[in-house]
Amino acid sequence: MEDSLESSNRETPPSSKSSPGVVYTDVNIVPEHANAKEGILLNIESTISTLQEEILTLQPRQRCLDKQRREALDKILDLKGSIRVFCRVRSPLSTNNWRLRSPPIFVESEKIIVGSAGTKKGFSVDRVFAQESTQDDVFMEVEPILRSALDGNNVCILAYGQTGTGKTYTMEGVNGEPGIVPRAIEELFRRVSHDNSVPYTLSMSMLEVYVGSIRDLLVPKQPSFRTAALVHRSNLSILTASNGAVEIEGLTDVEITDFKQANRWYSRGKRARSTSWTNVNETSSRSHCLTRITISQTSGVGERVSKLWLVDLGGSERLLKTGATGQTMDEGKAINLSLSALGDVISALKRKRSHIPYRNSKLTQILSDSLGDGSKVLMIVHISSGEDDLGETLCSLSFAQRVRSVESNREISEDLKRQKQTCIAELEQQINDIEEELENIRKQIKRTHNLIQEKKQLFPPNDPTIEDHEGSPRSPLVIGHGEITESLPTTEKTAKKTVCRSGPRFMASTVCSRQRQIAGGEVSGKIRTAKSVSRSNADFSVSQSFNLSGRYVISNLKNAKTNLVKFEGTIAKGRDLLLKCKPDNMSHNSIDSKSSSNKKVSKSHPNLKATLPKHRRRMSDLL
Numbered sequence: 001m002e003d004s005l006e007s008s009n010r011e012t013p014p015s016s017k018s019s020p021g022v023v024y025t026d027v028n029i030v031p032e033h034a035n036a037k038e039g040i041l042l043n044i045e046s047t048i049s050t051l052q053e054e055i056l057t058l059q060p061r062q063r064c065l066d067k068q069r070r071e072a073l074d075k076i077l078d079l080k081g082s083i084r085v086f087c088r089v090r091s092p093l094s095t096n097n098w099r100l101r102s103p104p105i106f107v108e109s110e111k112i113i114v115g116s117a118g119t120k121k122g123f124s125v126d127r128v129f130a131q132e133s134t135q136d137d138v139f140m141e142v143e144p145i146l147r148s149a150l151d152g153n154n155v156c157i158l159a160y161g162q163t164g165t166g167k168t169y170t171m172e173g174v175n176g177e178p179g180i181v182p183r184a185i186e187e188l189f190r191r192v193s194h195d196n197s198v199p200y201t202l203s204m205s206m207l208e209v210y211v212g213s214i215r216d217l218l219v220p221k222q223p224s225f226r227t228a229a230l231v232h233r234s235n236l237s238i239l240t241a242s243n244g245a246v247e248i249e250g251l252t253d254v255e256i257t258d259f260k261q262a263n264r265w266y267s268r269g270k271r272a273r274s275t276s277w278t279n280v281n282e283t284s285s286r287s288h289c290l291t292r293i294t295i296s297q298t299s300g301v302g303e304r305v306s307k308l309w310l311v312d313l314g315g316s317e318r319l320l321k322t323g324a325t326g327q328t329m330d331e332g333k334a335i336n337l338s339l340s341a342l343g344d345v346i347s348a349l350k351r352k353r354s355h356i357p358y359r360n361s362k363l364t365q366i367l368s369d370s371l372g373d374g375s376k377v378l379m380i381v382h383i384s385s386g387e388d389d390l391g392e393t394l395c396s397l398s399f400a401q402r403v404r405s406v407e408s409n410r411e412i413s414e415d416l417k418r419q420k421q422t423c424i425a426e427l428e429q430q431i432n433d434i435e436e437e438l439e440n441i442r443k444q445i446k447r448t449h450n451l452i453q454e455k456k457q458l459f460p461p462n463d464p465t466i467e468d469h470e471g472s473p474r475s476p477l478v479i480g481h482g483e484i485t486e487s488l489p490t491t492e493k494t495a496k497k498t499v500c501r502s503g504p505r506f507m508a509s510t511v512c513s514r515q516r517q518i519a520g521g522e523v524s525g526k527i528r529t530a531k532s533v534s535r536s537n538a539d540f541s542v543s544q545s546f547n548l549s550g551r552y553v554i555s556n557l558k559n560a561k562t563n564l565v566k567f568e569g570t571i572a573k574g575r576d577l578l579l580k581c582k583p584d585n586m587s588h589n590s591i592d593s594k595s596s597s598n599k600k601v602s603k604s605h606p607n608l609k610a611t612l613p614k615h616r617r618r619m620s621d622l623l
């Protein structure tokens with residue numbers, strides 16, 4: 001038997017010993033050399049396939065851990081309560097020698113005691129930030145709720161309080177001490193760029209509710225827009241879908257791709273806010289300012305959209321004290337009315353009333369899908385520790401108490417409180433452990449990806465598919481002059497890039513743009529029939545946005561299709577030729593790649609969320 005094999009080997013002329021998948025372009029290359037190279041190549045192919053399998057085994061674990069993390073976070077937020085109230089105290093507003101008097105406010109970690117006229121009154125909140133608290137301290141407590149927004153829940157963070165007590169300071173911050181909004185955006189980007197398991201798209205809108213009207217703060221300022229835009233920005237109306245989802249007609253919604261860009265938009269919005277001078281604050285906000293970050297994530301089960309509302313409420317004020325007259329007084333009255341409506345809504349939600357009075361103000365109407373079931377609400381009540389502000393401080397704390405009413409009515413025992421805290425601490429530890437393991441998995445996946453890339457670099461970067469496409473058939477492996485050319489050009493990852501992500505992750509088309517692209521004429525038709533004072537402006541913006549995103553998506557799909565045709569053709573040839581060399585490996589690779597690239601195509605066709613608004617304008621191209 002051995003003899004016969006040996007003799008057959010001896011008898012076989014060198015040329016016929018070559019693999020059908022190998023072309024010798026240099027006549028001087030001896031077949032043994034070629035065989036050795038072929039062996040190396042197959043070895044590399046096999047290593048790549050092992051590495052790819054390694055990634056495939058890590059990914060389910062990653063998903064499983066992520067699910068466990070979400071569940072633990074949900075439990076924490078449930079234990080803490082879906083509507084929470086913090087209180088931030090600042091030094092007295094008035095400059096009247098306040099240091100000489102004893103401050104009327106004493107703070108504990110979850111309680112504020114106000115002493116007045118010989119009596120003391122205690123108010124419980126979820127967390128108190130004393131005067132010396134920093135922006136970091138506040139953000140640390142806020143941060144977990146942001147994770148909840150990334151997990152798909154609607155989240156609402158509101159700054160409430162007497163005028164001049166630091167609401168804008170907490171939300172916006174000042175130079176060198178950024179507030180919650182910029183920090184939250186930065187944190188979202190940090191988390192999103194870290195998480196390679198799900199593609200996210202973020203977009204941003206800003207509006208103010210000013211004396212009962214809604215104004216778009218991000219409306220573009222190009223001269224051609226000016227007249228229409230001025231009308232438009234103060235005449236937005238609220239639309240509520242049958243499932244309760246809320247949208248604001250014609251509100252500018254910009255896709256944000258990184259923190260810097262988002263910050264530029266945020267600065268633009270801040271500049272457009274209505275502020276004026278009052279006795280207590282030189283730049284008093286005369287409106288409620290709402291920043292909305294829309295988070296869309298695409299996973300195997302479809303698209304999930306959540307909203308993060310960051311709200312700097314107008315100051316609650318005693319009109320006499322602020323010295324407001326005329327327009328400023330009207331603004332103050334409007335602010336007070338809508339704050340009272342907000343208190344009613346939150347209180348009704350806490351008491352699980354069947355009727356929630358959302359429609360009593362524009363503010364509560366806008367936030368109606370982000371205050372109720374499944375949403376997380378955080379209200380930061382601001383107070384001044386000055387004696388002169390005692391009246392307002394008591395009002396604000398009573399408001400806080402009302403918002404927390406149900407829980408504070410049945411004060412839980414110390415024992416139960418301790419148990420709850422232990423449980424929360426355990427869950428937090430669990431989350432930390434999970435995040436540590438997730439981080440290791442992410443690193444491992446990244447390392448493996450890099451290794452795959454390194455292995456691939458052993459193949460020169462020629463693109464054999466181009467020649468195939470042009471009718472010059474090419475064998476999958478070309479060995480000549482010591483060169484090794486990769487025959488299977490497209491890996492799972494590059495296929496994914498071509499089809500799904502020809503731009504950076506955040507540049508992926510948004511739900512709305514994709515929806516518009518598919519719904520096409522239907523969308524513009526709907527917008528045209530919508531009642532809007534600046535209808536022509538809205539139409540223009542929408543169609544402009546549609547054309548841009550439509551062209552972008554269509555060209556991507558065309559490229560993807562062409563690449564797939566090339567890819568499949570090459571794989572078929574490669575498979576036929578290489579099956580003889582190493583059938584198992586090759587068939588496995590090619591089938592894998594093919595099915596995964598098919599998946600990418602269907603993935604690039606988004607699973608549309610029908611309830612999403614079709615009228616939002618995307619202006620990222622204007623930046």
Ligand SMILES: Nc1ncnc2c1ncn2[C@@H]1O[C@H](COP(=O)(O)OP(=O)(O)OP(=O)(O)O)[C@@H](O)[C@H]1O
Binds near residue numbers: 089162165284285286
């Ligand atoms: N905790 C704080 N530490 C330092 N400075 C603060 C703090 N809180 C507020 N300030 C400063 O006090 C001034 C008034 O604060 P801010 O404008 O944030 O109040 P506000 O509650 O938003 O008022 P309004 O309701 O009138 O808009 C600002 O100059 C702000 O920088």
